[in-house]
Amino acid sequence: MSQKTMTKEEYLNKVKEIDTTSEAPKQLEDTDFLTVAKERRSVRQYDPDFKIDKREIRELLETAALAPSSSNLQSWRFLVIEDQAEKERLLPIANNQQQIVDASVVIAVLGDREAYKNADRIYSQIAEKGNMPEDIKDMYVNSIFDNYGSFPKERLAKIAHIDGGIAAMQLMLAAKAKGYDTVPMGGYDEAQFIEAFNVPENYETVMLLSLGKGTKAGFQKTRLPIDDILQWNRFE
Numbered sequence: 001m002s003q004k005t006m007t008k009e010e011y012l013n014k015v016k017e018i019d020t021t022s023e024a025p026k027q028l029e030d031t032d033f034l035t036v037a038k039e040r041r042s043v044r045q046y047d048p049d050f051k052i053d054k055r056e057i058r059e060l061l062e063t064a065a066l067a068p069s070s071s072n073l074q075s076w077r078f079l080v081i082e083d084q085a086e087k088e089r090l091l092p093i094a095n096n097q098q099q100i101v102d103a104s105v106v107i108a109v110l111g112d113r114e115a116y117k118n119a120d121r122i123y124s125q126i127a128e129k130g131n132m133p134e135d136i137k138d139m140y141v142n143s144i145f146d147n148y149g150s151f152p153k154e155r156l157a158k159i160a161h162i163d164g165g166i167a168a169m170q171l172m173l174a175a176k177a178k179g180y181d182t183v184p185m186g187g188y189d190e191a192q193f194i195e196a197f198n199v200p201e202n203y204e205t206v207m208l209l210s211l212g213k214g215t216k217a218g219f220q221k222t223r224l225p226i227d228d229i230l231q232w233n234r235f236e
């Protein structure tokens with residue numbers, strides 16, 4: 001194997017150069033879950049003139065927020081970057097990945113380490129629906145405050161990353177089902193992003209996602225064989 005390496009920016013952008021796919025992303029007639037899961041790809045080329053309207057973006061985020069979360073505390077938070085000038089500002093922070101400026105929007109999936117402070121609001125909704133007696137609700141809320149309130153920052157951060165990752169996946173699949181494309185991105189400078197977009201101190205940055213109308217399908221799926229990643233019962 002050659003010893004040559006690339007900078008992070010070269011590595012992230014080379015992918016578009018070597019992607020010789022000529023067809024556009026598949027528009028699915030069948031949006032059955034398994035078809036959507038199989039057909040979603042990371043798409044890095046977008047129609048810069050195509051704008052998804054806010055109502056649809058809100059609907060996609062509502063679907064994303066149906067994802068499960070730790071104690072139903074829904075720690076995900078979304079920053080939707082739609083202004084072209086704001087996307088331009090993000091571009092160098094995200095290693096000049098062109099999809100930042102070409103896709104309709106960039107969605108920063110964030111996670112609130114203090115999401116547990118909404119426990120009363122969330123569990124009151126559950127009680128109001130008649131799904132939990134009031135006294136049990138109070139016990140739940142008190143326990144959540146005791147537990148989450150005493151967790152170290154790292155543990156709250158881990159929870160925020162897990163919740164946010166699951167919601168991000170649901171968002172990508174919902175987008176595909178609705179005829180849009182996405183690419184998740186970890187290739188950005190987190191500290192610069194936090195600073196430039198005034199991300200609150202108690203928020204984790206989980207990932208960025210470009211969302212828009214893809215013009216090139218992206219790579220076909222390649223995955224390790226299932227037996228290389230699967231173990232039954234316990235490790236020897």
Ligand SMILES: Cc1cc2nc3c(=O)[nH]c(=O)nc-3n(C[C@H](O)[C@H](O)[C@H](O)COP(=O)(O)O)c2cc1C
Pocket residue numbers: 012015040041042043044097183184185186187188207218219221
């Ligand atoms: C956490 C995470 C970070 C990623 N970061 C980037 C990125 O910065 N730029 C990019 O072009 N793709 C990025 N990807 C996309 C992966 O390269 C892609 O998911 C992988 O190659 C599999 O391809 P598929 O999504 O088409 O199945 C990222 C994916 C994940 C899950």
